[in-house]
Ligand SMILES: Nc1nc2c(ncn2[C@@H]2O[C@H](COP(=O)(O)OP(=O)(O)OP(=O)(O)O)[C@@H](O)[C@H]2O)c(=O)[nH]1
């Protein structure tokens with residue numbers, strides 16, 4: 001069964017706490033001051049088993065107008081509201097304010113308890129019932145059942161339990177998949193256990209042993225023990241009133257308003273783009289740049305409201321706006337928050353988070369407005385396409401998209417599978433098809449540009465290509481794009497070099513003639529090859545010597561022994577054949593023997609032998625060479 005949290009609401013002294021005690025046997029007024037003054041000040045917590053067997057948690061809130069900010073903390077995360085109205089007094093200011101708050105938080109299920117019926121005449125009970133029904137009209141709680149009860153005599157309590165059971169059965173569940181997110185509404189410490197935080201788990205699951213982080217303070221902690229309904233559990237699920245004993249912080253380092261979340265998955269922000277709704281009962285229009293109190297989860301943060309369109313917003317109206325917060329908050333699209341005026345603190349409206357990492361701006365252009373409209377009410381596929389499009393060639397991972405869209409990563413993967421306009425890279429990035437096509441074109445284009453610029457080279461080394469494009473294409477995106485164009489035959493690779501297919505180096509006639517001449521020269525005097533610088537002197541003015549040498553080497557037409565000695569490949573092969581033949585007869589090769597073998601002077605013999613050592617055909621041992629590892633192949 002889905003966990004359900006019931007929150008009380010209603011005017012001071014109307015009997016919320018007495019009713020909770022009657023229902024659960026738990027006195028939620030724990031503080032000494034509450035006992036002394038006979039009113040609730042802070043939140044109280046209880047739980048109960050309904051007739052169906054369903055367990056529910058109850059958050060009892062204070063009705064006093066000075067403690068509405070505590071009520072707000074209690075109301076956040078509530079699935080079902082238990083609105084308490086005393087029959088003898090009827091609807092009062094905080095009846096209205098609390099109702100407005102739960103309505104702004106989009107709590108859509110409710111039960112009204114008309115309390116203190118033992119103090120009211122049947123006629124009074126009837127008129128109070130009608131008054132409440134009238135009040136509910138036009139809110140999400142319109143049509144909720146109104147049940148007359150007395151906490152003193154117990155009359156109507158059974159019927160109320162049954163009504164709660166029916167309402168709880170229809171409550172929507174929360175997202176137990178995905179990342180854990182719990183607004184901390186209470187912190188205390190227990191001897192021998194340490195710091196304990198409590199709250200309603202908004203999403204995900206928390207298990208003993210989980211690594212978690214507190215935001216915005218950014219403290220890493222570990223869950224030691226997890227409790228739901230005062231019982232240790234293996235896992236608290238989304239929707240559970242949860243107590244977590246945490247290791248890693250002292251009681252003084254945590255406060256109400258922080259979030260206990262999965263590490264590395266949430267970013268705090270000081271700006272939010274929202275849909276703002278001013279309540280109809282607001283006393284005056286909301287002015288652009290007004291300073292307000294933003295209540296989100298258990299947090300309260302001051303902010304300025306930047307109204308994008310009108311300069312002021314009339315009571316009952318709604319508009320896109322940007323909240324510039326004075327502190328950091330943890331927000332996800334779809335989150336609902338409450339706005340109260342700075343002074344006096346009165347509830348003036350609510351807002352729904354649309355973009356939790358917006359750009360700073362004061363006006364919306366047509367495109368900006370269309371974008372917010374899509375993010376607000378587009379399909380998940382449309383919203384995903386929009387964000388992926390904005391991520392460019394970086395791409396957007398499912399987890400990051402999920403947080404920016406306020407859904408579970410699985411939903412992002414499913415949405416991505418529904419459209420042919422996205423591709424998913426091997427490392428999990430989503431790119432639009434257009435962006436992917438551009439990435440492929442960039443890779444091919446860079447190779448083609450390189451070929452045009454360096455006609456004598458056999459393509460561009462992969463590493464060089466990658467670093468050339470690193471500003472435009474993220475490393476893994478590059479790797480996969482290159483692989484794709486190679487597979488599609490748009491490029492070819494030979495060794496480490498990438499080139500256009502069939503695009504050997506294209507030489508001008510002059511260049512190829514020069515090249516031939518150099519090769520002929522190098523091969524014209526046996527093993528005593530002429531010095532390279534001498535050969536290159538004869539090149540015509542338009543041909544670059546360095547390019548010619550690189551071309552010859554890359555084409556495998558010569559072996560470089562020193563910067564001055566290039567041996568045409570057929571000559572080099574002959575040298576190696578002679579050395580192998582020598583080792584077939586003798587175990588060692590002296591310098592004198594080698595000079596004899598090739599009919600060359602020491603000037604050639606030394607560098608050639610060193611090259612043979614380097615390539616492993618020979619191994620130097622003092623003055624003689626013995627067969628190297630390659631000689632056995
Ligand atoms: N006769 C009678 N008295 C009630 C009933 N319910 C509550 N009371 C009394 O009304 C007073 C206020 O009740 P609470 O339950 O503290 O009211 P509350 O709504 O929790 O008040 P706050 O938390 O301060 O907003 C107490 O003295 C209760 O004993 C009822 O059904 N009948």
Ligand SMILES: [Mg+2]
Nearest residue numbers: 016017039040
């Ligand atoms: Mg109370």
